[in-house]
Amino acid sequence: MPTAFTVMTWNVENLFPPGHAISPSKVISPADYESKLSYLKQRILEVDPDIIALQEIGSRSPDDTQSLDDLQAHLQNYPYKALSSNPDRRLIRVGFLSKLDILQTDDFADFPAGELSQVPDWSSKPPVTQMGRGGLRIEIELSSGLRIRLINLHLKSKLITYLPTARANPRFQPRDENERSIGQGLALLRRTAEAVTVRVYLNSLMQPDDTTETIVLGDLNDEPRAATTQLLLGPEDADITTDDKLDIVRLYNLVDSIPRRGDESNDKRFLSSKERFSRIYKGRYELIDHILVSKGLLGTESSLRQDQWRVLEVRSLVDSIQQQSIGDNPVERFGKNRPDHAPIYARFTL
Numbered sequence: 001m002p003t004a005f006t007v008m009t010w011n012v013e014n015l016f017p018p019g020h021a022i023s024p025s026k027v028i029s030p031a032d033y034e035s036k037l038s039y040l041k042q043r044i045l046e047v048d049p050d051i052i053a054l055q056e057i058g059s060r061s062p063d064d065t066q067s068l069d070d071l072q073a074h075l076q077n078y079p080y081k082a083l084s085s086n087p088d089r090r091l092i093r094v095g096f097l098s099k100l101d102i103l104q105t106d107d108f109a110d111f112p113a114g115e116l117s118q119v120p121d122w123s124s125k126p127p128v129t130q131m132g133r134g135g136l137r138i139e140i141e142l143s144s145g146l147r148i149r150l151i152n153l154h155l156k157s158k159l160i161t162y163l164p165t166a167r168a169n170p171r172f173q174p175r176d177e178n179e180r181s182i183g184q185g186l187a188l189l190r191r192t193a194e195a196v197t198v199r200v201y202l203n204s205l206m207q208p209d210d211t212t213e214t215i216v217l218g219d220l221n222d223e224p225r226a227a228t229t230q231l232l233l234g235p236e237d238a239d240i241t242t243d244d245k246l247d248i249v250r251l252y253n254l255v256d257s258i259p260r261r262g263d264e265s266n267d268k269r270f271l272s273s274k275e276r277f278s279r280i281y282k283g284r285y286e287l288i289d290h291i292l293v294s295k296g297l298l299g300t301e302s303s304l305r306q307d308q309w310r311v312l313e314v315r316s317l318v319d320s321i322q323q324q325s326i327g328d329n330p331v332e333r334f335g336k337n338r339p340d341h342a343p344i345y346a347r348f349t350l
Helices: 030-047 066-075 177-205 227-233 245-249 301-305
Strands: 004-015 021-023 051-058 080-083 092-098 104-110 130-141 147-154 213-219 279-281 284-286 289-293 311-316 344-349
Touching: 004 030, 004 147, 004 213, 004 289, 030 066, 051 066, 051 130, 051 147, 051 213, 066 080, 066 092, 080 130, 092 130, 092 147, 104 177, 130 177, 147 177, 177 213, 177 227, 227 289, 289 311, 289 344
Parallel strands: 004 051, 147 213
Antiparallel strands: 004 344, 051 092, 080 092, 104 130, 130 147, 213 289, 279 284, 311 344
């Protein structure tokens, strides 16, 4: 008997508990916090996902779990949770809330051995050797017996934090164009190393005898066709409707086109053209939040050739961001109850 299954990913933007101070003049008030929790609850329950992958869960300390605990309490029907133990320097991290029992969890952050075991930082700092925000894997099992691993990611952003000065700490504007170019290059190197870290981690799991399906979801901080996003997919596939030996390691992006034989006009798209963005940055529409899935979650070779898919619906709830356009200073957004990212969800019958 097929089982209905829904996953959601949402960067909830600076979900810090009340009292958290981003600066002497900006402190999260109890009213701001409660307003945000209420809004998150409203939108999540509208979709009613089985599992929610959350990014930017904020905390006061590495051991503080209040934000995730409070959201769990508001939602009521999500008894299982997992929170990464690898926050960034701002103490934001990824986490899951689930209706289904979480059977296994794993944190990972260290870059793999080899040529990308470290990447440079600003010259006054040591090399970077791990993801800024660690990845988090959980495993669940549906009532049908199908086991699924889900990996929650929040990769390095395009936002550049320059070396502080006496007047600006943190500093988000460059002194000159040379500093801007170097900063952009360093950020891209880090995001590349993070994507490689995730792909190497996936390679260790997606083996020929593996029967667990895979979902990778979260804020990848780049578009579907960006090199770092494509890297996560594994070997390129020209036709989803034809099986081959590399399918065991491939992922497919539900917010992008899925290739079928013929030209691009024959590719499969689930996301409507009006919803092909998840954030607005300086007036430009970006699709930087993604749901990547293994082939077994799409269908069999024969069913896909008949255009019969296990994916029922994919949506980016862009009304949530109300045409908000963000800039380069994250401090300006503190206290907002609507995150700057749209929630994205996918429904399956498995």
